[in-house]
Amino acid sequence: MTVFQDFFTGLQFLTRFRMVKQSDWSPASFGRSVKFFPVIGAVIGVSLAGVNYLLHDYLPPHILAAIIVLAGIVITGGLHCDGLMDTADGIFSGRSRERMLEIMKDSRVGANGVVVFGLFILLKWSLILDMNTAILSTALFVAPVAARLAMVIGITSFPYARPDGMGKAFAQYAGRPALYLAFFFSFILIVPLGKLAIISLTASVLCCMVVARYVTSILGGLTGDVYGAITELGELVTLAVFGIIAYIMI
Numbered sequence: 001m002t003v004f005q006d007f008f009t010g011l012q013f014l015t016r017f018r019m020v021k022q023s024d025w026s027p028a029s030f031g032r033s034v035k036f037f038p039v040i041g042a043v044i045g046v047s048l049a050g051v052n053y054l055l056h057d058y059l060p061p062h063i064l065a066a067i068i069v070l071a072g073i074v075i076t077g078g079l080h081c082d083g084l085m086d087t088a089d090g091i092f093s094g095r096s097r098e099r100m101l102e103i104m105k106d107s108r109v110g111a112n113g114v115v116v117f118g119l120f121i122l123l124k125w126s127l128i129l130d131m132n133t134a135i136l137s138t139a140l141f142v143a144p145v146a147a148r149l150a151m152v153i154g155i156t157s158f159p160y161a162r163p164d165g166m167g168k169a170f171a172q173y174a175g176r177p178a179l180y181l182a183f184f185f186s187f188i189l190i191v192p193l194g195k196l197a198i199i200s201l202t203a204s205v206l207c208c209m210v211v212a213r214y215v216t217s218i219l220g221g222l223t224g225d226v227y228g229a230i231t232e233l234g235e236l237v238t239l240a241v242f243g244i245i246a247y248i249m250i
Helices: 002-014 027-055 061-076 079-091 097-105 111-130 133-157 166-173 176-193 195-219 224-249
Strands: none
Touching: 002 027, 027 061, 027 133, 027 166, 027 176, 061 079, 061 111, 079 097, 079 111, 079 195, 079 224, 097 195, 111 224, 133 166, 133 176, 133 195, 133 224, 166 224, 176 195, 195 224
16 A cells, blocks of 8 residues: 555655545655656656647647647646756856855746746747657657656765755655666656657656766755756657657658
């Protein structure tokens, strides 16, 4: 029963899906849920692919692309978008490590965050709009899985930059077994979809690891905001690889 509780803890934290009444929000329960992040990504991916399947015959491509982008934000409650903006504000501020962490903790959004988020939305919308319709649903499924595997790597393989914080619970209680299980779940979900899906997942993970190393060199570790930024970046890279390879092969 604990396994299902751990899954629902992660699902109800990372998304707006409310499947059960949650009573245990302890740091340990957050940590135990990390191994299920790729599976939660699959739930998000199925939802986005479902939006595309239901609406692609009825809407112009540019409107459908906008709805898919909006659906992703609604499903996650904008959680990772917030992390992306806060990370951009801090990392691009040019201040000291301590001041960067203060900026990232500030609830207000600065110019760097707004610009990066605007560019991110534009790129994501463009990639979805230009995607070969034959592979769009697959790409929409793979992207959240790959991105959340990248987040698990960030949580389990890099130090946490703050002495406390929401993300600290994930980093403290996840451990290496969570990473191995996340890889296993990702393998089961992605490999049956073919080479393009595997290449996209690999590219997403490698890119996010480079970013995680870079941020760690500046902040001394990662934070919950950086986990969100890595997730958004992972989705963008996955969609880009799908789109580029499909374009080259046509």
